[in-house]
Amino acid sequence: MRIENHPILDFGNRKTIRFYFEGKEIEGLEGDTIASALHANGVKVLGESLFKHRPRGFYCAIGNCSSCLMKVNGKSNVKTCVTMLEEGDKVEIQKDKGGLE
Amino acid sequence: MKTTDIAIVGGGPAGLCAAISAASSGARVSIIERNNSLGGQLNKQTHMFFGSEKQYAATRGIDITGILLNEIKKYEDRVEIINSTNVVGLYEDQIITLMENESKYYKMKPEAIIVATGAYEKFLSFSNNDLPGIYGAGAVQTLMNIYGVKPGKRVLMVGAGNIGLIVSYQLMQAGVKVVAIIDAAPKIGGYLVHASKVRRMGIPIYTSHTVKEAIGSSELEKAVIWQVDGNFQPIPNTETIFDVDVMCISVGLSPLNELLSMAGCEMKYVSFLSGFVPYRYSNYETTISNIFTAGDSCGIEEASSAMVEGYLAGLHAAEKIGKRHPSFEERVQDYTSQLNNLRSGPEGRHILSGINQIERRRDYA
Numbered sequence: 001m002r003i004e005n006h007p008i009l010d011f012g013n014r015k016t017i018r019f020y021f022e023g024k025e026i027e028g029l030e031g032d033t034i035a036s037a038l039h040a041n042g043v044k045v046l047g048e049s050l051f052k053h054r055p056r057g058f059y060c061a062i063g064n065c066s067s068c069l070m071k072v073n074g075k076s077n078v079k080t081c082v083t084m085l086e087e088g089d090k091v092e093i094q095k096d097k098g099g100l101e
Numbered sequence: 102m103k104t105t106d107i108a109i110v111g112g113g114p115a116g117l118c119a120a121i122s123a124a125s126s127g128a129r130v131s132i133i134e135r136n137n138s139l140g141g142q143l144n145k146q147t148h149m150f151f152g153s154e155k156q157y158a159a160t161r162g163i164d165i166t167g168i169l170l171n172e173i174k175k176y177e178d179r180v181e182i183i184n185s186t187n188v189v190g191l192y193e194d195q196i197i198t199l200m201e202n203e204s205k206y207y208k209m210k211p212e213a214i215i216v217a218t219g220a221y222e223k224f225l226s227f228s229n230n231d232l233p234g235i236y237g238a239g240a241v242q243t244l245m246n247i248y249g250v251k252p253g254k255r256v257l258m259v260g261a262g263n264i265g266l267i268v269s270y271q272l273m274q275a276g277v278k279v280v281a282i283i284d285a286a287p288k289i290g291g292y293l294v295h296a297s298k299v300r301r302m303g304i305p306i307y308t309s310h311t312v313k314e315a316i317g318s319s320e321l322e323k324a325v326i327w328q329v330d331g332n333f334q335p336i337p338n339t340e341t342i343f344d345v346d347v348m349c350i351s352v353g354l355s356p357l358n359e360l361l362s363m364a365g366c367e368m369k370y371v372s373f374l375s376g377f378v379p380y381r382y383s384n385y386e387t388t389i390s391n392i393f394t395a396g397d398s399c400g401i402e403e404a405s406s407a408m409v410e411g412y413l414a415g416l417h418a419a420e421k422i423g424k425r426h427p428s429f430e431e432r433v434q435d436y437t438s439q440l441n442n443l444r445s446g447p448e449g450r451h452i453l454s455g456i457n458q459i460e461r462r463r464d465y466a
């Protein structure tokens with residue numbers, strides 16, 4: 001779900017970045033955060049709440065609310081809405097508090 | 102430990118203008134911004150700004166950042182820009198803790214600090230309000246205008262203030278359908294120009310309506326709204342259901358200023374300023390010596406006033422540490438009268454009475 005034609009903004013030709021979500025290879029674009037790349041692939045559920053295990057997506061997209069925490073390359077509690085996507089990233093849904101790596 | 106004359110926390114319009122005037126006064130400045138680029142809220146405002154000419158009205162927000170950055174370039178020898186770095190601690194002895202790229206911590210000891218951290222979006226309580234697909238309006242704007250990603254297919258916008266109206270318009274520009282805009286107030290809060298623009302695009306605006314509940318198993322599928330009476334109490338049997346995969350919450354912003362509380366600044370809840378704000382003197386200094394603040398973090402207003410407050414805070418902070426601008430008096434007077442002009446309307450009167458509640462006078466006796 002990328003914006004194709006925009007009357008004001010031009011997103012240019014962005015390089016493809018390959019990464020893994022729950023072990024499956026998918027694509028994002030240069031300049032994406034992890035959360036924006038996932039959203040562009042239709043992935044809205046990024047995690048689970050700690051106790052009731054309700055689905056969690058992002059909310060603020062600017063690093064304020066911690067609703068988008070995921071496990072990235074083995075590291076837990078990464079704010080994916082403000083973390084830039086990098087080639088080969090391994091992104092996983094985090095279902096617990098996570099720990100220190 | 103790293104040192105500087107003035108550390109500015111937040112690189113939005115307030116922080117950038119503070120940097121310009123502090124640097125032009127001769128101070129060494131470090132701008133610390135948690136994003137990987139400067140500009141704050143301006144970077145996603147694709148619309149032409151309202152306000153007055155001196156604050157770039159009729160210029161798109163996204164272009165104002167460029168204008169301010171060019172200005173900062175003039176002082177390259179004195180201004181250090183620290184991006185992708187979150188300020189996570191601010192202490193009474195004016196030491197700040199920085200976290201670079203979410204991993205590396207270090208400390209800095211500036212002579213003065215200006216906190217210009219902006220705002221956060223308020224939330225609304227209704228059942229299932231935590232379903233993915235329910236996002237802040239600013240978040241949707243970020244997703245679209247910065248990353249080029251559509252939030253979904255069909256959107257319900259909650260809040261008919263300027264932000265709700267503008268983001269609705271921008272959603273339609275991006276090719277996303279907005280099925281309705283609702284607001285609990287009996288009247289549209291935003292400017293008429295914006296409301297007419299979205300109405301011309303065929304988006305209905307329901308005033309006196311609020312969200313009853315969100316429906317969906319793992320993502321938002323439907324939204325139920327209902328009417329409210331004059332006391333904002335819901336009226337049974339007035340429900341309308343929309344098939345939407347996105348709900349945008351745009352019910353206002355609150356000042357983001359935990360750092361000021363952490364440092365021990367005296368704070369007060371002021372509804373006209375939309376939340377907890379620090380007491381401050383007319384020079385934008387808080388109750389803790391050499392800690393200053395400007396922009397949305399000390400009261401929600403607009404980019405135009407955030408810029409002017411930034412210029413003022415920068416001049417004053419520099420003066421406090423002995424770097425007085427050669428035309429200090431004239432500049433302070435000029436910016437103060439710009440602020441008064443900006444605040445001459447009905448909204449401005451609210452802001453002024455809010456400021457009246459937190460502005461302290463110095464007792465020189």
Ligand SMILES: Cc1cc2nc3c(=O)[nH]c(=O)nc-3n(C[C@H](O)[C@H](O)[C@H](O)COP(=O)(O)OP(=O)(O)OC[C@H]3O[C@@H](n4cnc5c(N)ncnc54)[C@H](O)[C@@H]3O)c2cc1C
Pocket residue numbers: 110111112113114115116133134135136140141142143146149150151152186187188189217218219220239242263264267268357395396397398402403404405406407
């Ligand atoms: C949809 C929309 C439309 C608008 N339209 C207009 C308009 O037409 N005209 C107008 O005048 N105003 C408009 N505004 C309002 C305007 O954008 C804001 O009032 C203005 O950006 C406030 O400036 P600021 O510098 O105080 O905060 P911000 O622009 O929010 O900047 C704060 C910066 O601080 C950074 N930050 C926060 N915490 C930390 C930390 N701990 N460490 C490091 N960095 C941190 C943030 O990342 C951000 O970059 C609009 C706002 C929105 C959302």
Ligand code: FES
Pocket residue numbers: 057058059060061062063064065066067068069079080081082
């Ligand atoms: S969505 Fe709020 S911190 Fe990422």
